[in-house]
Amino acid sequence: MLPTLDARLTAAAELVRPGQPVADIGCDHGKLTAVLAASGRYPKVIGADLRPGPLAKAKQTLENAGCLDRAELRLGDGLSVLSAGEVGSIVLAGVSAQTTWEIIEKAPWVSAVGGPRLVMVPATRHSELRRWLWQHGFALVADRPVQAAGRWYAVMAAEYTGEVIEPTFTRCLLGDTGRWPEGAGYAAWQRAKLPRMRLGVPDGSALAAEMDAILKEGN
Structure with a gap:
């Protein structure tokens, strides 16, 4: 039986490049790995996790979905389980922004034109991950706001171009989520966190002025 994905993992699956191998890093229970493998859209599907426990659960999920023979499970840390050029897309879901960019930094082959999505x-x-991506030469090809279990998430797809951008705070806060019907709800959620963030920013600074402008607009 094929597992059901929540809104965030469904959106992530839709952003994977079809027709190319894909890796689900930190696959945990293996639900996304199973859905990708069962779809038949990818010549190779790799599910990887740092711990044996989740991998055992992922194996069971794949068996229950009838697609164990269409996926490969690997034990290892981050992108160390992959070799350069092995996959066309890499999924990193469910970890913090900082953990996400630390995983990317440990695999220099990802930061290459024509590299994986x-x-x-x-x-x-979310805003800090957007800033890191732009400052390190990645372009956001998708930035979709989704709601799951009462929380907002941003499902992002990025590809390396080498073009470094120094974005404004506002652009980092909202990214390209405004293009989606759910963008207004996501923006309201992000803005609701601003007053607390503003407390730690010195008055008179450029960042304070930008935050104050956003708060004024929201009111």
């Missing part, structure tokens, strides 16, 4: 669902600090 990164499909990310950061659990926290």
